[in-house]
Amino acid sequence: MxxxxxxxxxxxxxxxxxxxxxxxxxxxxxxxxxxxxxxxxxxxxxxxxxxxxxxxxxxxxxxxxxxxxxxxxxxxxxxxxxxxxxxxxxxxxxxxxxxxxxxxxxxxxxxxxxxxxxxxxxxxxxxxxxxxxxxxxxxxxxxxxxxxxxxxxxxxxxxxxxxxxxxxxDPGRAVAHEVALLDLFATSVNGLAHAFALAGAEGIAPGELAPYAAGIGGLLTEMAPRWAEQLAAGRFPGERSTVASAATALSHLVGTAAGHGLDLGALASAKRAADRLVTAGHGDDGLARLATVQHADGAEQGRQA
Ligand SMILES: NC(=O)c1ccc[n+]([C@@H]2O[C@H](COP(=O)([O-])OP(=O)(O)OC[C@H]3O[C@@H](n4cnc5c(N)ncnc54)[C@H](OP(=O)(O)O)[C@@H]3O)[C@@H](O)[C@H]2O)c1
Known part of the structure; x- marks a missing residue:
C-alpha cells in the first residue's frame, strides 16, 4: 500500500x-x-x-x-x-x-x-x-x-x-497530459481492432495474430523516450527505419484494407503524414519526424523542446 x-x-x-x-x-x-x-x-x-x-x-x-x-x-x-x-x-x-x-x-x-x-x-x-x-x-x-x-x-x-x-x-496542463495519452490509447486500441479485422478478412484467427500483436505493443516502450529525445533535438536519424520505407508499407496496408472494404480513416491519415515528409525531401529520416506533420493543414511543426 x-x-x-x-x-x-x-x-x-x-x-x-x-x-x-x-x-x-x-x-x-x-x-x-x-x-x-x-x-x-x-x-x-x-x-x-x-x-x-x-x-x-x-x-x-x-x-x-x-x-x-x-x-x-x-x-x-x-x-x-x-x-x-x-x-x-x-x-x-x-x-x-x-x-x-x-x-x-x-x-x-x-x-x-x-x-x-x-x-x-x-x-x-x-x-x-x-x-x-x-x-x-x-x-x-x-x-x-x-x-x-x-x-x-x-x-x-x-x-x-x-x-x-x-x-x-497552467491549470490545463494536467488534463493536457491526459488527452495526449488518451490520443495514444484510443488510436492504439483502434489499431488493434483494425488489425484483428484485417487479419480476419485474410483468414487469420485472432489467436494466431495475438502473440505477434503483443510484440508490436511492446515496441512503443522503447520508442517513446527515443522519439522524445529526437523531437527535442530536432534530429531524426534514419538508421533503424525510414519514413520512405514506412510510406511504402502503408501503401501495401491501405491497398489490402481497401480490398476488404475496411474503413481507411486512420490509415489514410498515417499515409498522408508519411507522404508529406517524402514529398518535402525527408524520406530518409527516422519515424519520429512523423510527429512534426500531424497538423490538419499539413504544415510542418518545428522543434518540440
Ligand atoms: N474509472 C476509471 O478507471 C477512470 C480512470 C481515469 C479517469 N477517470 C475519470 O474520473 C471521472 C469519474 O469517473 P468514474 O469512473 O467515477 O465514472 P463516470 O461515469 O465518468 O462519473 C460518474 C460520476 O459523475 C456523476 N455525474 C455525472 N454527471 C453529473 C451531473 N450532471 N451532475 C452531478 N453528478 C454527475 C455521477 O453521479 P450519478 O451517480 O448521480 O450519476 C457519478 O458520481 C471521469 O472524468 C473519468 O474520465 C476514471
Missing part, C-alpha cells in the same frame, strides 16, 4: 463529490490513509461500504462542502462540476477545490478562472490510472494550477498514491 497513516496533526477532513467507480476508489484511499471523509453523490444510495468504514454521507453539496477542508470532485466531466458547484454552495473560506474529473484543457482553464472569480483556491488534476491502482504505488495522477495550492493539498492527495505530481502553473 501507499502512504503512511497520517497522524492526528496531519489528518485533513476531505469531502468527495462523486461516487462513480473512480470516486469510490478515491474514497477508499482517503479512508485507508486515515483522513476523515465526507461523501456526496447526485444519486443517493451509492455509498456501498463507505459509511460502514466511517465516511459521513452528506445529504447535499453544501453539507459536503462544510464537512471538508479539501473538497475533491470526481465527476463525469467539467459540465458536471459546474452543475454541482455553480453557484458555489456554502462557505469556501479556508477550503480548497481539487477537480479530478476528465475533460479538455480549455475547460480546466475556464474552471480555474471561475474558481478565481469566486475566491476559491483551485487545483486541477488528471488521473492516468484505472481504479485498481488507486491508493497503490502504481497510481499516476498529475496536478496543475497554482503551486501554493498544490503545496496545501499535497499531503492529502498523497493518499491517492503513486507516481506523478505537480506539472505546472
Amino acid at each position: 501507499t502512504t503512511s497513516t497520517p497522524t492526528s496533526a496531519t489528518a485533513t477532513p476531505v469531502s468527495l463529490l462523486g461516487l462513480g467507480p473512480m470516486g469510490r476508489a478515491l474514497a477508499t484511499a482517503f479512508l485507508d490513509a486515515g483522513h476523515p471523509l465526507t461523501v456526496w453523490n447526485r444519486t443517493p444510495g451509492r455509498t456501498g461500504t463507505l459509511s460502514r468504514r466511517g465516511a459521513a454521507v452528506a445529504d447535499g453539496v453544501e453539507e459536503a462542502v462544510r464537512g471538508g477542508r479539501v473538497i475533491v470532485a470526481c465527476l463525469r466531466d467539467y459540465a458536471a462540476v459546474r452543475a454541482v458547484l455553480d453557484p458555489p454552495p456554502g462557505d469556501w473560506t479556508g477550503r480548497v477545490l481539487v477537480n479530478l474529473g476528465s475533460g479538455e484543457p480549455a475547460q480546466a482553464r475556464s474552471l480555474a478562472r471561475w474558481a478565481d472569480g469566486h475566491g476559491i483556491r483551485y487545483l486541477d488534476g488528471a488521473i492516468l490510472s484505472p481504479t485498481p491502482a488507486i491508493g497503490t504505488p502504481s497510481a499516476a495522477v498529475l496536478y496543475s494550477g497554482k503551486a501554493e495550492v498544490y503545496e496545501v493539498v499535497r499531503n492529502v492527495v498523497a493518499a491517492i498514491g503513486g507516481t506523478g505530481g505537480y506539472v505546472g502553473a
Whole structure:
C-alpha cells in the first residue's frame, strides 16, 4: 500500500463529490490513509461500504462542502462540476477545490478562472490510472494550477498514491497530459481492432495474430523516450527505419484494407503524414519526424523542446 497513516496533526477532513467507480476508489484511499471523509453523490444510495468504514454521507453539496477542508470532485466531466458547484454552495473560506474529473484543457482553464472569480483556491488534476491502482504505488495522477495550492493539498492527495505530481502553473496542463495519452490509447486500441479485422478478412484467427500483436505493443516502450529525445533535438536519424520505407508499407496496408472494404480513416491519415515528409525531401529520416506533420493543414511543426 501507499502512504503512511497520517497522524492526528496531519489528518485533513476531505469531502468527495462523486461516487462513480473512480470516486469510490478515491474514497477508499482517503479512508485507508486515515483522513476523515465526507461523501456526496447526485444519486443517493451509492455509498456501498463507505459509511460502514466511517465516511459521513452528506445529504447535499453544501453539507459536503462544510464537512471538508479539501473538497475533491470526481465527476463525469467539467459540465458536471459546474452543475454541482455553480453557484458555489456554502462557505469556501479556508477550503480548497481539487477537480479530478476528465475533460479538455480549455475547460480546466475556464474552471480555474471561475474558481478565481469566486475566491476559491483551485487545483486541477488528471488521473492516468484505472481504479485498481488507486491508493497503490502504481497510481499516476498529475496536478496543475497554482503551486501554493498544490503545496496545501499535497499531503492529502498523497493518499491517492503513486507516481506523478505537480506539472505546472497552467491549470490545463494536467488534463493536457491526459488527452495526449488518451490520443495514444484510443488510436492504439483502434489499431488493434483494425488489425484483428484485417487479419480476419485474410483468414487469420485472432489467436494466431495475438502473440505477434503483443510484440508490436511492446515496441512503443522503447520508442517513446527515443522519439522524445529526437523531437527535442530536432534530429531524426534514419538508421533503424525510414519514413520512405514506412510510406511504402502503408501503401501495401491501405491497398489490402481497401480490398476488404475496411474503413481507411486512420490509415489514410498515417499515409498522408508519411507522404508529406517524402514529398518535402525527408524520406530518409527516422519515424519520429512523423510527429512534426500531424497538423490538419499539413504544415510542418518545428522543434518540440
Ligand atoms: N474509472 C476509471 O478507471 C477512470 C480512470 C481515469 C479517469 N477517470 C475519470 O474520473 C471521472 C469519474 O469517473 P468514474 O469512473 O467515477 O465514472 P463516470 O461515469 O465518468 O462519473 C460518474 C460520476 O459523475 C456523476 N455525474 C455525472 N454527471 C453529473 C451531473 N450532471 N451532475 C452531478 N453528478 C454527475 C455521477 O453521479 P450519478 O451517480 O448521480 O450519476 C457519478 O458520481 C471521469 O472524468 C473519468 O474520465 C476514471
